[in-house]
Amino acid sequence: MHSASGANVLxxxxxxxxxxxxxDILELNGHTVVHAVNGLDGVALARRERPDVILTDISMPGLxxxxxxxxxxxxxxxxxxxxxxxxxxxEPERMRRGMDLGAEDFIVKPFTxxxxxxxxxxxxxxxxxxxxxxxxxxxxAHDLKNPIAVVSMRAQLLRSIWESAxxxxxxxxxxxxxxxxxRLNNIVDELLLLAGVRRQTVQLKPVEMDAVVQESLGRIENxxxxxxxxxxxxxxxxxxxxxxPWAAEIWTNYLSNAVKYGGQPPDIRLGxxxxxxxxxxxxxxxxxxxxLTPEQQAALFQPFARVTQTRVKGHGLGLSIVRRIAEKxxxxxxxxxxxxxxxxxxxxxxxxx
Numbered sequence: 285m286h287s288a289s290g291a292n293v294l295x296x297x298x299x300x301x302x303x304x305x306x307x308d309i310l311e312l313n314g315h316t317v318v319h320a321v322n323g324l325d326g327v328a329l330a331r332r333e334r335p336d337v338i339l340t341d342i343s344m345p346g347l348x349x350x351x352x353x354x355x356x357x358x359x360x361x362x363x364x365x366x367x368x369x370x371x372x373x374x375e376p377e378r379m380r381r382g383m384d385l386g387a388e389d390f391i392v393k394p395f396t397x398x399x400x401x402x403x404x405x406x407x408x409x410x411x412x413x414x415x416x417x418x419x420x421x422x423x424x425a426h427d428l429k430n431p432i433a434v435v436s437m438r439a440q441l442l443r444s445i446w447e448s449a450x451x452x453x454x455x456x457x458x459x460x461x462x463x464x465x466x467r468l469n470n471i472v473d474e475l476l477l478l479a480g481v482r483r484q485t486v487q488l489k490p491v492e493m494d495a496v497v498q499e500s501l502g503r504i505e506n507x508x509x510x511x512x513x514x515x516x517x518x519x520x521x522x523x524x525x526x527x528x529p530w531a532a533e534i535w536t537n538y539l540s541n542a543v544k545y546g547g548q549p550p551d552i553r554l555g556x557x558x559x560x561x562x563x564x565x566x567x568x569x570x571x572x573x574x575x576l577t578p579e580q581q582a583a584l585f586q587p588f589a590r591v592t593q594t595r596v597k598g599h600g601l602g603l604s605i606v607r608r609i610a611e612k613x614x615x616x617x618x619x620x621x622x623x624x625x626x627x628x629x630x631x632x633x634x635x636x637x
Contacts, residue, residue: 297340445457511543545571
């Protein structure tokens with residue numbers, strides 16, 4: 285989805301009263317709406333806007349709903365967008381035809397608000413799951429395959445030189461083997477965490493943020509010592525609601541990235557700012573690294589399904605997990621950065637009263 289709070293929905297309906305009703309329902313429930321009054325305009329908008337879901341009538345001038353579905357499904361840019369038909373017709377043949385062409389659902393007019401919202405929610409959940417399965421397969425095939433190949437080649441080389449190489453050379457190859465097996469373990473752990481966050485439902489409770497931060501720092505203690513990083517923390521943390529183990533995953537991800545990609549040595553500041561207007565607290569990690577361009581920032585925090593399409597070095601699967609955790613806890617995550625001025629990675633949680 286385009287945002288944490290709602291989806292980008294394209295409404296294609298020639299009846300102005302029904303179109304206005306749909307727009308009101310969707311916008312009042314946090315969705316962003318673009319709309320068209322006929323099929324031809326709807327196809328053009330779908331290709332330009334790439335909405336999360338499409339609601340379309342069947343009987344429209346010019347290009348009707350059936351032809352619209354056929355056209356969108358023939359286009360690589362739009363074929364994966366879920367389409368929901370909203371029609372006054374209850375004829376089984378028309379319903380079956382729409383579903384055979386690839387429509388995801390069929391809502392009969394007059395409709396209720398709950399029918400529309402539940403149908404959209406179900407379509408988006410299904411699409412997110414399918415996209416995630418595709419991305420999971422890509423990650424397993426690509427991200428795991430590369431280090432496995434390196435480990436295999438190193439092992440074969442080590443075996444071939446075992447009798448002739450000196451101890452220093454043998455040790456170097458063993459160290460490289462260890463690095464790549466650690467990389468494999470990290471990928472597997474990230475995938476398991478991602479799956480766990482999707483399945484789990486947690487109750488929001490006040491978080492002892494100081495203890496959570498200390499736990500995260502302890503996880504990367506060796507990395508901090510090796511890089512000679514300096515980490516400054518506030519004397520106290522604002523009260524927030526969340527789930528401690530998940531918050532620790534966010535801090536660990538942000539801190540390890542700040543250590544790896546900060547300055548030489550890394551100079552890291554941690555902080556938090558209350559945002560009473562939004563009833564939340566923003567926690568952040570500021571580094572002294574080279575900063576990120578607007579293009580690089582746009583490629584961060586991608587949903588897992590799009591992580592494999594565009595990555596910034598060092599920030600990929602981990603940040604998609606960060607955003608998922610933050611959203612699951614009722615917050616959000618992001619970054620503020622300028623080239624040459626470091627980066628501030630932040631996440632928000634609901635404020636505790």
